[in-house]
Amino acid sequence: MSCYDSSETDQISRIRRFNRYYTALLGLLRSRYLGGPVGYGEARVLFELGRRPGCRAVELGRDLGLDRGYLSRLLASLFKRALISKKPDPTDLRSSLLDLTPKGRTVWEDLNRHSDGLVRSLLAALPVREQAELVRAMDRIVEILESREQPPE
Amino acid sequence: MSCYDSSETDQISRIRRFNRYYTALLGLLRSRYLGGPVGYGEARVLFELGRRPGCRAVELGRDLGLDRGYLSRLLASLFKRALISKKPDPTDLRSSLLDLTPKGRTVWEDLNRHSDGLVRSLLAALPVREQAELVRAMDRIVEILESREQPPE
DNA sequence: CTAATAAGTTGACTTTGTCAACTTATTTTA
């Protein structure tokens, strides 16, 4: 086995190593949400909604991979706290079009500032060259994975 | 803003994009554990224990980032099902040295086969050049992040 | 020797996620 072994087995174990490493890192970032104004699930919904104003629950669920029932409750909770608004979808009476309220937008901005801060402190711990290389590698991974013919459903 | 903008703001948003993408991917992989012989938390513990025979609970907890109480219950459950064994730690009567039982080792092998299969099917959806590039990018990310002076606690 | 600290357990609790039944609305199809 050479120093540049690229056997399938080796590749798999390296990817799994990355997955372990990144699971831990994301867990760390996620833990920094504890005690915030909204839970992690709600934060994900708010965040996505902030990026796609006027979308319907089913789209949020698809994008975030959330169960319909769970999402329904998350939305109900956000609605009760006046962070999101609903208006009737003119093309489908079963759905509503969702939006952030001004208050929700404020929380959204706070969450973004918070997330940015976490990532910023990560970057700050690296030399400038590594910062750039890190970002390039991440971009490339997304690019490659998105090019798959059939992303696993 | 040039095509190769590397302002801090831009880097942060690209990292956050990667985090979103990879959160979804890990969630997908994780969901494939549903209905297996052990839950996801137990699987993580088993997996780590398989790689570090004879370790103590506190080390598992550190490495996996698990709460002591939660871990204690996970271990109790694995013990009750005879997947792990304990023997007294000669140097500290509060701790036990943990190991997989033969049965636990079998489950561990199944889990690994399963995880390998998930990753393999991911790789299989990519051209060979991209496979290699993907793995290289992942290695590099781990390398860079591990070089940080103070990994966020 | 005492005080502080660490490993692990337990109880009580919250959050997160899953599943299926159900209602209402839309789409398909015979």
Next chain:
DNA sequence: TAAAATAAGTTGACAAAGTCAACTTATTAG
């Protein structure tokens, strides 16, 4: 176009995952 299939969303009942603090016992530090 009426009946059947499907889709969006809600709800109840659960299960899994994770958190927190009090507690016991053992170890270490002062």
